[in-house]
Amino acid sequence: MLTILDAVLSKDEVRQFRVYLDQAEWRDGAATAGTLARSAKNNAQIDDGADVAVSLGNHILRTLGNTPLFIAAALPRKIYPPKFNRYAVGATYGTHVDSAVMQIPNTHLSLRSDLAATLFLSEPDEYDGGELEIDTEFGVQTVKLGAGDMVLYPASSLHRVTPVTRGARVASFFWIESLVGDDAERTLLFDLDQTIQNLTQGLAADDRKLLKLTGIYHNLLRRWAAT
Ligand SMILES: O=C(O)CCC(=O)C(=O)O
Numbered sequence: 001m002l003t004i005l006d007a008v009l010s011k012d013e014v015r016q017f018r019v020y021l022d023q024a025e026w027r028d029g030a031a032t033a034g035t036l037a038r039s040a041k042n043n044a045q046i047d048d049g050a051d052v053a054v055s056l057g058n059h060i061l062r063t064l065g066n067t068p069l070f071i072a073a074a075l076p077r078k079i080y081p082p083k084f085n086r087y088a089v090g091a092t093y094g095t096h097v098d099s100a101v102m103q104i105p106n107t108h109l110s111l112r113s114d115l116a117a118t119l120f121l122s123e124p125d126e127y128d129g130g131e132l133e134i135d136t137e138f139g140v141q142t143v144k145l146g147a148g149d150m151v152l153y154p155a156s157s158l159h160r161v162t163p164v165t166r167g168a169r170v171a172s173f174f175w176i177e178s179l180v181g182d183d184a185e186r187t188l189l190f191d192l193d194q195t196i197q198n199l200t201q202g203l204a205a206d207d208r209k210l211l212k213l214t215g216i217y218h219n220l221l222r223r224w225a226a227t
């Protein structure tokens with residue numbers, strides 16, 4: 001499932017992020033790609049340990065913790081500390097698949113990448129190209145969102161970023177290990193959750209049918225969640 005989350009960051013927050021990011025030290029992104037992905041990768045990134053990456057990354061993590069749609073869609077167990085990338089003219093990231101298991105920087109912890117996220121930090125009119133293309137069972141999905149918007153997609157899918165031909169594309173990207181590793185099970189839970197949320201609008205909180213459906217949601221989650 002591909003989920004778009006609108007306005008994860010406000011335009012004011014994006015502006016503040018960009019002040020810091022535009023002054024940051026950007027390095028060759030290929031250095032951090034796996035062997036196969038390396039040859040396809042031609043962008044710039046900020047070092048994981050850099051102050052600016054840590055503080056903006058923590059801001060993103062705090063915000064996501066208060067974003068019910070993110071929690072419902074991702075059912076996060078672990079989130080990789082957000083990274084930052086920049087594609088200037090000519091930069092691109094060819095078709096690749098993300099590593100299934102990653103070490104969380106500066107820890108001995110590992111994370112299974114169930115979901116990948118890109119949080120756009122440039123407006124679409126700031127650059128040409130730079131589309132995130134994701135191969136799905138229903139064909140290629142092209143994603144280019146407003147600054148502050150985010151896409152969540154299965155990290156198992158082949159994906160690429162098309163070459164930037166004007167301006168620059170700045171984004172944050174990271175991965176999520178979900179309580180529910182199976183994409184189909186997670187999608188069913190999300191659909192059920194969103195349906196219950198919609199029903200809640202017109203019904204009393206103690207409505208028996210609503211309680212029953214809520215119970216089913218939790219019983220499925222109990223069955224499928226690996227904690
Ligand atoms: O820049 C993006 O939107 C995606 C980056 C990506 O696929 C990666 O770093 O693995």
Ligand SMILES: [Fe+2]
Nearest residue numbers: 096097098159
């Ligand atoms: Fe990727």
